[in-house]
Amino acid sequence: MSEHDEFMRAAIALAHEGLEGGHGGPFGAVVVQGGRIVGQGHNRVLSACDPTAHAEVTAIRDASARMQRFDLSGTVIYVNGLPCPMCMSAIFWARIDRIYYACTPEDAAAIGFDDHKFYQQLAMPPAERETPAIQLPEHLAPARASYAAWLERAERIHY
Numbered sequence: 001m002s003e004h005d006e007f008m009r010a011a012i013a014l015a016h017e018g019l020e021g022g023h024g025g026p027f028g029a030v031v032v033q034g035g036r037i038v039g040q041g042h043n044r045v046l047s048a049c050d051p052t053a054h055a056e057v058t059a060i061r062d063a064s065a066r067m068q069r070f071d072l073s074g075t076v077i078y079v080n081g082l083p084c085p086m087c088m089s090a091i092f093w094a095r096i097d098r099i100y101y102a103c104t105p106e107d108a109a110a111i112g113f114d115d116h117k118f119y120q121q122l123a124m125p126p127a128e129r130e131t132p133a134i135q136l137p138e139h140l141a142p143a144r145a146s147y148a149a150w151l152e153r154a155e156r157i158h159y
Contacts, residue, residue, distance in 0.1 A: 007078040018042030029059035039063025056087035
């Protein structure tokens with residue numbers, strides 16, 4: 001039995017728990033530090049009516065709340081499937097050190113969760129995406145003022 005078995009089994013059990021409870025898709029995740037689970041979650045998109053309530057995001061939120069910090073450096077995450085682009089971004093922002101996963105994107109696509117389209121959209125210029133991002137240059141100066149105000153804050157916390 002490898003060091004990963006316990007944590008991957010926990011992530012898979014959470015996927016089943018969420019699925020059986022009708023909370024959302026079959027996805028589970030655990031955040032681990034120093035050989036113990038510090039955060040866990042399963043997909044709650046349906047029960048929370050929240051498209052961002054993926055297993056990885058709920059596990060990150062749980063770990064951050066328990067550890068009382070937003071920087072999860074020094075942790076790893078176990079998920080039963082390779083994270084989607086949104087969850088990968090959340091993992092990057094959380095500064096999680098490593099991802100361990102079981103199912104591939106092709107496995108997820110086979111059950112109706114195909115992330116390939118999202119990766120393709122993100123590779124396109126913002127204005128050419130299916131959901132285009134249109135810059136409003138007339139608002140650039142006042143918007144940049146909020147950025148400048150951030151830089152002027154002596155007590156700002158870098159993240």
